[in-house]
Amino acid sequence: MNMVHAQTAKPTAWPEVKKEMRPYTRWWWMGNAVDDKNTGRLLETYSKAGFGGVEVTPIYGAIGYESRYLQFLSPRWMSALNFTVSKAKSLGMAVDMNTGTGWPFGGPQIKSANAAAKLIIQNYKLSTGQTLPDKITVTDAKQSKAGAPLQALTAYSDKGEVINxxxxxxPDGMLNWKPASGNWDIYAAFSGKTLQQVKRAAPGGEGNVMDHLSKQAVDVYLKHFDEGFGGKSPGIGSYFNDSYEVYGANWSPGFFEEFKRLRGYDLRLHLRELNSNDNIDAVARVKTDYRETMSQMLLDNFTLNWTKWAHKYNSLSRNQSHGSPGNILDLYAAVDIPECETFGSSKFDIPGLRRDSADVRNVDPDPMMMKFASSAAHVNGKPYTTSETFTWLAEHFKGSLSQCKPELEQVFLAGVNHVFFHGTTYSPEDIQFPGWLFYASTNFVPDNSWWPHLNGLNTYITRCQSVLQAGKSDNELMMYWPIYDAWSNPEGIDMPFAIHGIDKWLHPTNFYKSAMELQKAGYAFDFVSDGMLEQSSVVNGQISTAANAQTRKVLVVPQCHYMPLATLDKIIQLAKDGATIIIQQLPQDVPGLNDLDARRTKLKSTLATLNFTDAGNGVKQSGIGKGQILLSEDIQKALQLKNITGEALTGTGLKFIRREIPGGKYYYLVNHTAKVIDTNIPLNFKAAAVLIMDPQSGSYGKAIANTANNKTMVRVQMQPGEALILKASAAPMQTAAWKYIGQAGAPLALGNGWNLHFTKGGPELPADEKLNQLGSWTESSDPKTQSFSGSAEYTTTFDIPANKAADYILNLGKVCESAHVYINGADAGIFWSIPFSARVGQYLKPGKNTIKVEVANLMANRIRYMDQNGIQWRKYHEINFVNINYQPFDACKWKVMPSGLIGPVTLTPVN
Structure with missing residues (x-):
């Protein structure tokens, strides 16, 4: 638990809480086996735990409960959804909904004609006078059965001739042609099918995955919902689409026509280049044009089309664009709420934070990847960026609330301001422990032994999000994403920008390197696409991207080889209108194939108009109109020339994100280092007063701060694992002072004798014990403790001297895994994360005091017991249940997880 630094919170210090400020959770409806009684009970349970909403996602079901299944979008299913929305509304909660079951979008309404498609190219060879002996038809039997029509047939001679x-x-498929001379390669292009079925589909949602590039297919798909809704809006907050996992879908029957319309030439005559992986210019250019066309088709026919459909029902669209074979910045920007995701766990230097190598996936979430979603929101003035959070955070039943905190904070620092948990499984009351569970989630379910302490995490999230949703983002730089450099890769055909592929398309790039260096130096920035630049203008020397978005001081263009003429022209126009542009290296070429010579000539002539002079320190400058373009390999030197500096507070190891509010700024600070930070940090803001706000305890107070040279120095004290919020105000604030921790006295060790009483859990409650010293309860002589998952209370008494100190810090030491503390009968708070400490002086009295520590462990030990004893708890259709490496789950060989209050528990007097 974060250390409580000041007096009890006042309601006026924090923004008024709205449901969107609370975390939402993905609510897996397993087999659609839902009923009003259980729905009402569960929503009440979730509300009490601090959730502000649920996202209904129907999924495969449990075996043996088929009689409870409801068919997706049937009248009975719609009745269940309507009850859900009504009940949630009565609790002040929202209901979002996946526009489908499982993923990706598809179902029984998608017949073969509208199913996800893929390009199949077959190659034939002919020489002088030869004819093909066989019909030209697709050779794959499954594709033949699906009916893969031939769409192009192109011949290439060894002399450079190309013939359609x-x-x-x-009509029977025979080729009535033979070459008069030379050797010829013939390429036949068929419009095939991926044959992919909806993954993890719920009853009534099974069927083909749809063709996302086809407006006809998308319209057919959405019409099924119109029919289910019966023309009435179900009252859904936002409709959700998961990450793009339409495997192998690199085509659509109308692709050739769209390509010619958008790119200006016939792709049928370039099948050889499209089918090649050779590292030659023509291949790279054709594939760039192909990928850009696919991106535009996905944007127009699916993303914008689906969003328009959601608006018809007075709802919003929420989309995970990553994984899409298109410009994910533009795809994120086209929806109302861009959503990123975390997958796996990150390594942090926080002492005592458990991260067992056997229990984590071999993948680290990259916050820079998450910034694609938040950038789209910030640049386009959208109020929310959401995230699917905690997917595969740890092995099943081993994830703790303390492990959630830094992973969550990393998401906030990337610009997310509304988290969705992954997730919570709908489990009826009669289902025994551990209830129904989804195979990839961190289990935020009532059966989880730490569920009674979840409100600690959720309250922390709510306070953070109340600040992170306030005002506007405050990132001074825009950074151009050179997507055409990525698209020009000659390998493969389509190019999905997936989170599991960032080692190929993101990490090796100069764009990523520059972004990491700027972030380390304390600069705040968002990424922009060519399309986002096109909509930009200049207002008072700053770049404006949307009416309700912040303006930016500088556009940074990292090194890129390819740049469209329209983008270069726009950059120059922004400079003429008064903007400052920093370019690492002038573009070398234009992308794409059509009209190439003319466009190259225009690029050279345009660049020739930029007359650069030496500005010193390795920077060149070109004054254009009211603004200027700076040319520098070192971006930071160019920024310094304009007196734009990063936040020097990052030199302490602190991480931050800012929000701009009327009359001031919020700084969200996190200490993910291994060291205590007790120092004065500089803010790039001239403040008359700074309020320190603790998002965990809710306490706040006026900081020690002074201003000089348009910067403000603020004293902060932060333990490893702690977060604070600074509210820097241009106006004075009449608020009580923040109480810093001064000199500490000798710690008092609590518990010469503890009483241990097991209160809730199973499979059986162990017997009460008297403890001379603390340790894992699994080391007890009672064998029941080895298999027990649940809660236990530790109680003891201690004496406080008559000359009571100004305050006392309670530190629980090591906790496995979370605790709720009561002192002299008063609630002293939930201790759910490192450093498991708080100021508790207000609860103490001179003389004898009593402390009760309610500790919850993990579900792991009970699951281990169940597997060792052959107790069946998992029996699902589809994937059933897998471990973190997607192998059949088996906890039999797990070691017993330490549990309980390990300590040492100390009470330290402080000034």
Whole structure:
């Protein structure tokens, strides 16, 4: 628990709480086996735990409960949804909904004609006078059965001739053509099918995955919902689409026509380049054009189309664009709420934070990847960026609330301001422990032994999000994403920008390197696409991207080889209008194939108009109109030339994100280092007063701060694992002072004798014990403790001297895994994360005092017991249940997890 630094919170210090400030959770409806009684009970349970909403996602079901299943979008299912929305509304909660079951979008309404498609190219060879002996038809039996029509037939000679042979094909598929001379390669392009079915589908949602590139397919898909809704809005807050996992879908039957319309030439005549992986210019250019076309089709026919459909029902669209074979910045920007995700766990230097190598996936979430979603929101003035949070945070049943905290904070620092837990499984009351569970979630379910302490995490999130949703983002730089450099990769055909592929398309790039260096130096920035730049303008020397978005001081263009003429022209126009542009290296070429020579000539002539002079320190400058373009390999030197500095507070190891509010700024600070930070930190803001706000305890007070040279120095004290919020105000504030921790006295060790009483859990409650010293309860002589998961109370008494100190810090030491503390009968708070300490002086009295520590452990030990004893608890259709490496789950060989209050528990007097 974060250390409580000041007096009890006042309601006026924090923004008024709205449901969107609370975390939401993905609510897996397993087999759609839902009923009003259980729905009402569960929503009340979730509300009490601090959730502000649920996202209904129907999924595969448990075996043996088929009689309870409801067919997706059937009248009975709609009745269940309507009750859910009504009940949630009565509790002040929201209901979001996946526009489908499982993922990706598809179902029984998607017949073969509208199913996800893939390009199949077959190659034939002919020499002088030869004819093909066989019909030109797709050779794959499954594709033949699906009906893969031939869409192009192109011949290439060894002399460079290219001929369209489609009109030389007889109705029976025979080629009525033979070359007069030379050697020829013939490429036949068929519109095939991926044959992918909806993954993890719920009853009534099974079927083909739809063709996301086809407006006809998307319209057919959404019409099924219109029919289910019966023309009435169900009252859904936002409709959700998961990450793009339409495997192998690199085509659509109308692709050739769209390509010619958008790119200006016939792709049918370039099948050889499209089918090649050779590292040659023509291949790279055709594939760039192909990928850009696919991106535009996905944007127009799916993303914008689906969003318009959601608006028809007075709802919003919420989309995970990552994984899409398109410009994910533009795809994120096209929806109302961009959503990123965390997958796996990160390594932090926080002492005592458990991260067992056997229990984590071999993947580290990268906050820079998350910034694609938040950038789209910030640049376009959208109020929310959401995240699917905690997917595979740890092995099943081993994830703790303390492990959630730094992973969550990393998401906030990346610009997310509304988290969705992954997740909570709908489990009826009659289902025994551990209830129904989803195979990839951190289990935020009432059966989880630490559920009674979840409100600690949720309250922390709510306070953080109340600040992170306030005002506007405050990132002074925009950074151009050179997508055409990525698209020009000659390997493969389509290019999905997936989180599991960032080692290929993101990490090796100069764009990523520059972003990491700027972030380390304390600069705050968002990424922009070519399309986002096109909509930008200049207002009073700053770049404006949307009416309700913040303006930016500088556009940074990292090193890129390819740049469209329209983008270069726009950059120059922004400079003419008064903007400052920093370019690492002038673009070398234009992307794409059509009209190439003319566009290259125009690029050279445009660049020639930029007359650069030496500005010193390795920076060149070109004054254009009211603004200027700075050319520098070192971006930071160019920024310094404009007197734009990063937040020097990052030199302490602190991480931050800022929000701009009327008359001031919020700084969200996190200490993910291994060291205590007790120092004066500088803020790039001239403040008359600074309020320190503790998002864990809710306490606040006026900081020790002074201002000089338009910067403010603020004293902060932060333990490893702690977070604070600074509210820097241009106006004075009449608030009580923040009480810093001064000199500490000798710690008092609590508990010469503890009483241990097991209160709730199973499979059986162990017997009460008297403890001379603290340790894992699994080391007790009672064998029941080895298999027990649940809660236990530790109680003891201690004496406080008559000359009571100004305050006392209670530190629980090591806790496995979370605790709720009561002192002299008063609630002293939930201790759910490192450093498991708080100021508790207000609860103490001179003389004898009593402390009760309610500790919850993990579910792991009970699951181990169940597997060792052959107790069946998992039996699901589809994937059933897997471990973190997607192998069949088995806890039999697990070691017993330490449990309980390990300590040492100390009470330290402080000034």
């Amino acid at each position: 042979l489609l009109d030389k094909l007889s």
